[in-house]
Amino acid sequence: MEFKPDIYFVASEIYPFSKTGGLADVLGVLPLTLYKMGYKVSVITPMYGRISTRDFSPHLMYEDLKVGYPWPDISADVFRASFHGMPVYFIDRGEYFDRRYYYCTHKGDYFDNCERFIFFCRAAMALMKKIGNPPQIVHSHDWHTALINSFIYYQKLSDPYWAETSTVFTIHNLAFQGRFSVRLFWDCGLPYEAWNPDGVEYYDSFNLLKGGIAHSDMVTTVSPSYAEEIVTPEFGCGLEGILQKKKSSMTGIINGADYSVWNPEQDKFLEANYSATSPQGKKTCKKDLIDNLCLPSEMLNRPVLGFIGRLRSQKGIDLLLEIIPTLVKRNIGIVILGEGDSEYEAQLMNLVELYPDNVSGIVGYTEEMAHKIQAGADIFLMPSRYEPCGLTQMYSLRYGTPPIATAVGGLKDTIVPYPEKNSTGFIFKNSTSQDLLKAIDQALEVFDDKEAWMNLQLRGMKADFSWKKSAELYVKSYQKLGLGRKKSKPDTI
Ligand code: ADP
Ligand code: GLC
Secondary structure, three states, rough: OOOOEEEEEEEEOOOOOOOHHHHHHOOHHHHHHHHHHHOOEEEEEEEOOOOOOOOOOOEEEEEEEEEOOOOOOEEEEEEEEEOEEEEEEEEEEEHHHOOOOOOOOEEEEEOOOHHHHHHHHHHHHHHHHOOOOOOOEEEHHHHHHHHHHHHHHHHHHHHHHEEEEEEEEEOOOOOOOOOEEHHHHHHHOOOHHHOOOOOEEEEEEEEEEHHHHHHEEEEEOOOOOHHHHOOOOOOOOOOHHHHOOOOOHHOOOOOOOOOOOOOOOOOOOOOOOOOOOOHHHHHHHHHHHHOOOOOOHHHHOOOOOEEOHHHOHHHHHHHHHHHHHHHHHOOOOOEEEOOOOOHHHHHHHHHHOOOOOEEEEEEEHHHHHHHHHHHHHOEEEEOOOOOOOOOHHHHHHHOOEEEEOOOOHHHHHOOOOOOOOOOOEEEOOOOHHHHHHHHHHHHHHHHHHHHHHHHHHHHHHHOOOOOOHHHHHHHHHHHHHOOOOOOOOOOOO
């Protein structure tokens, strides 16, 4: 019998098929966790050119599914793969998604991003209808898929197919709103009345994320602290007004870590595996990292700080780059993996050239190196100016690499700051390079006390951020919206 999902996740990235950051990590595990808990879940995502479907062999499910945007007879092909049993549907339209990058090149965003994601959202709507069995929950993520919830909000009024469907919208990053010219609103498929300040209009621009917030039955963010922060002007990115109005239907659910991927005990990228009960392998991983990056072997006995992330101001990379000359005077190692603003990339390369014995920088995206740094570094740096959740600090805790992070969003919610009794890392308050430096110095002092450091590491390694707890919180939210009211038929893929 054909699988007819009750919950559709719709997202622009899902690991291991596609990934530029934490959104993909979340989509790679949350739907699957719910699926394994017995819910009828599936995911809809674009078929990118760089998609990694090697082990999943998707098959063509629908050819020429009518989408009708941006011209009347345009269509999409739909492929389906089984991801550990859970269906993943890929929307395929070569000229939109088969590109070298997902959203932008080094020169900036693709000029047709709005058109691409209107197309995607409309194709996802058409697919959900084609499959039949009206969904109980449609859960979309970030600006790329926000429009789906707006479509459902309005289609409910005229099309009984959607009458029983509730929508959830998760904000992973409020700073990326998908703001475009009003011109793109007119034929996207929303009715004229959606164009108002309580809908998709934002100071004369078409704001897709705002529509998702306005038109969803429930809005969630990826940590409780971020949910509190974004209703303030400091973190609200101009949308604090509408978020305040939505406050009663908004909830912050912390992300989890996928320990089947991020676990030093079974990490296939590491030179040696280790765990809280058998931590010796971490030293081998440190040596492997140092050798790989051609840092001098004396660094094996010096603290090595690691950073992994987008080289953007959100991540506070500028604060770190600024204090590198001072850190070098302490004769420690600094390893940075990331890509992003060309200005930061150039500054990093310059520092590598100036301090080759202490600083190693990898500009690019490499999954293997991310794992090697988590395991091989002693201390993990996350000086973010804001952080909706942050996953890398959760991974670093499990890898025995205590994090130093700013007191924002999910960082605050996942790290117990030194010197508290159960501390797992270090937190500093203000996003300044001086405060970051002070926190690093505090960590270096503890690092010198071998026993205190080991205890800090072990507490972090034992901290449990597995997805089950968070997935259960999502279920509770779905149930508030009526999931389970109608009994689903037990069919299989
Ligand atoms: P964000 O989603 O804001 O970028 P998160 O901490 O939630 O931050 O997740 C980032 C994810 O992307 C992690 O899995 C991290 O390992 C990965 N990542 C970020 N930059 C790189 C990079 N240059 N190479 C490999 N992995 C990276
Ligand atoms: C975003 C946020 C990050 C979060 C991730 C997954 O990219 O910047 O903090 O962890 O989404 O939710």
